[in-house]
Amino acid sequence: MKLNYKRTILIGFAFMSICAFWQFYDNEIPKILTYHFGLGETLTGTIMAFDNVLALFLLPMFGTLSDKANTRLGKRMPFILIGTVLSVILFLSLIYIAHVSTNLQLFIYILLLLLVAMGIYRSPAVSLMPELTPAVHRSGANAIINLMGTLGAVYTLIMIKVFLKSAAVEAETNYTPLAIAIAAFMVITVAILFFTIPEKRLMSEVREGVENFDGDDVRELTGKDEDEAYQNAGKLSRDVFRSLTLLLCSVFLWFTAYNAVTTAFSRYVTEVWGLRNGAYADCLMIAMIAAVLSYIPVGFVSAKLGRKKTILIGITLMSICYLSAALMPQYNASLNFLFAIIGIGWAAINVNSYPMVVGMGESRVIGKYTGLYYTFSMAAQVFTPIFSGFLLEHVSYRTLFPYAFVFSCLSFITMLFVKHGDVKPTAKKNVLEHFDVDN
Numbered sequence: 001m002k003l004n005y006k007r008t009i010l011i012g013f014a015f016m017s018i019c020a021f022w023q024f025y026d027n028e029i030p031k032i033l034t035y036h037f038g039l040g041e042t043l044t045g046t047i048m049a050f051d052n053v054l055a056l057f058l059l060p061m062f063g064t065l066s067d068k069a070n071t072r073l074g075k076r077m078p079f080i081l082i083g084t085v086l087s088v089i090l091f092l093s094l095i096y097i098a099h100v101s102t103n104l105q106l107f108i109y110i111l112l113l114l115l116v117a118m119g120i121y122r123s124p125a126v127s128l129m130p131e132l133t134p135a136v137h138r139s140g141a142n143a144i145i146n147l148m149g150t151l152g153a154v155y156t157l158i159m160i161k162v163f164l165k166s167a168a169v170e171a172e173t174n175y176t177p178l179a180i181a182i183a184a185f186m187v188i189t190v191a192i193l194f195f196t197i198p199e200k201r202l203m204s205e206v207r208e209g210v211e212n213f214d215g216d217d218v219r220e221l222t223g224k225d226e227d228e229a230y231q232n233a234g235k236l237s238r239d240v241f242r243s244l245t246l247l248l249c250s251v252f253l254w255f256t257a258y259n260a261v262t263t264a265f266s267r268y269v270t271e272v273w274g275l276r277n278g279a280y281a282d283c284l285m286i287a288m289i290a291a292v293l294s295y296i297p298v299g300f301v302s303a304k305l306g307r308k309k310t311i312l313i314g315i316t317l318m319s320i321c322y323l324s325a326a327l328m329p330q331y332n333a334s335l336n337f338l339f340a341i342i343g344i345g346w347a348a349i350n351v352n353s354y355p356m357v358v359g360m361g362e363s364r365v366i367g368k369y370t371g372l373y374y375t376f377s378m379a380a381q382v383f384t385p386i387f388s389g390f391l392l393e394h395v396s397y398r399t400l401f402p403y404a405f406v407f408s409c410l411s412f413i414t415m416l417f418v419k420h421g422d423v424k425p426t427a428k429k430n431v432l433e434h435f436d437v438d439n
Helices: 005-036 041-048 050-068 077-100 104-131 135-163 176-196 199-209 215-222 238-271 281-305 307-326 334-359 363-394 397-416 431-435
Strands: none
Touching (some): 005 077, 005 135, 041 363, 050 363, 077 104, 238 334, 307 334
């Protein structure tokens, strides 16, 4: 059975919808909290961490509930439809409240409901791809899903440039046209998914079409002999456990650095460089596009140098760019180049870090190690908006890039001592597999 590219692209519309929303949330909600409601950076950072705190239990909870669901629409589709409808209604309500009211309590209440609504369909939407794709083709399919998500984020960045018009002060910015454009995009993409992907029928077809693998297939898919792949599952030696701990610490540290920049950059350009009305979007879009274009070259570099060295190169590139940005007294065009390098460095890290984490466990406990990876990355995204926000408010906005530089350097140090999981990736069967990174 071959990978069905058309079907996979259609499945990817759900993730495209999700990424379009989160791109707005990460960049514009902090500005609304800061400039419209007048909150300090610490409190803004605390509120911005709500989504990651909720995600720690909402994502596995709704993922598990969708596993157990059995409706005429399928297992995941009801959650996707309900979550999308609720999210769009609450999203538009949130922006309306921000436009006509200064009632912070009501805004936060609606925001929390919105985050729960997004949590309803995030895990089921991501789970739809592996459910409707034979295991042997999931790497290529995951590449397509990630590219679709990137397109959703790029759409929002373009809409920011189009719809955020000049205002006398930031607090008077009208987000309504932008919110309508994003909400319409979410509805259209999920409608395309619903009308083109009959989940229940396709799930039956996929299950009937998958053939059993022989020993050679197991070796090809896992890089291990069949007996080796299923022995001592979940039991690590002391050395491997030490490497895993250091790697997870590295994950926490580089997410702490990178997420601080992506969360606060929209306000940094206003407070430090005096730029307004979505001027930050160009840099973030360049970083995102550079990362996507780098996945294939990074895959080739990883095959030659190994995962650990490639990650260290990525950390080095990002650290140099953080330091360079910290030394810039005002905005200039070279910042776009720096963000392009940041995107390349982030691709080098993402392509290799998750496989290293799961590579330290055995086949039967991949889910456990996937959970560990997300626990540490989410924990960083809870911690860093609060801590970096405190520094921005009580020290200076100019602490942002030095903060990112310090934590990036710390991740380099912990990564140096990782001694396991550095298996050089095998040659890919097709170029799409080089895009296979986590969702």
